[in-house]
Amino acid sequence: MRVGIIGGSGYVGGELLRLLLAHPQVEVTTVTSRKDAGEFVFGIHPNLRGLTQLKFVPLDLSQIQESCDLVFTATPHGSSVNLVPGLLEIGVSRLVVLSAIDNIMKGAAGQGVQCLNVVLGVDERTGLQSTGFHPM
Numbered sequence: 001m002r003v004g005i006i007g008g009s010g011y012v013g014g015e016l017l018r019l020l021l022a023h024p025q026v027e028v029t030t031v032t033s034r035k036d037a038g039e040f041v042f043g044i045h046p047n048l049r050g051l052t053q054l055k056f057v058p059l060d061l062s063q064i065q066e067s068c069d070l071v072f073t074a075t076p077h078g079s080s081v082n083l084v085p086g087l088l089e090i091g092v093s094r095l096v097v098l099s100a101i102d103n104i105m106k107g108a109a110g111q112g113v114q115c116l117n118v119v120l121g122v123d124e125r126t127g128l129q130s131t132g133f134h135p136m
């Protein structure tokens, strides 16, 4: 499945990327950042050096539509609210919005992957090494 992350330069976006790059059923095609567009992802997330040659791109809904089967938003609350209608309008049929305030055990990225696995119809723990970081 081709996956895009809107807000990939942030904390949750970076952790989500780390998990998705190792996920057996996912190809990350698009990672957005407005400020860091054109930069290598590993320039912002040094832990991903050697794992990907992806670069951040600016948010472009038509590019998202062409390159993604599923989209995550890892943006601040208010931004997600504004982004979702546009994504639904272009026909994104699979969307996972990461906007929970709950910060217990820093689990937002793991919960996102868990949702992706439900969409894919595979075991919810696929790609998640540490079961302590996401609720089952």
Ligand SMILES: NC(=O)c1ccc[n+]([C@@H]2O[C@H](COP(=O)([O-])OP(=O)(O)OC[C@H]3O[C@@H](n4cnc5c(N)ncnc54)[C@H](OP(=O)(O)O)[C@@H]3O)[C@@H](O)[C@H]2O)c1
Pocket: 006, 007, 008, 009, 010, 011, 012, 013, 032, 033, 034, 035, 036, 059, 074, 075, 076, 077, 079, 098, 099, 100, 101, 102, 103, 106, 107, 108
């Ligand atoms: N941090 C945590 O521990 C944590 C835990 C649980 C849940 N969450 C939730 O996860 C979400 C992301 O949190 P975060 O801490 O990762 O935020 P963050 O570090 O501030 O990152 C936000 C990301 O969204 C992008 N962005 C900001 N405004 C945007 C807009 N209007 N349109 C498109 N992209 C935008 C930013 O890049 P550009 O500005 O360059 O585009 C950046 O990549 C939030 O809803 C938060 O409540 C966070």
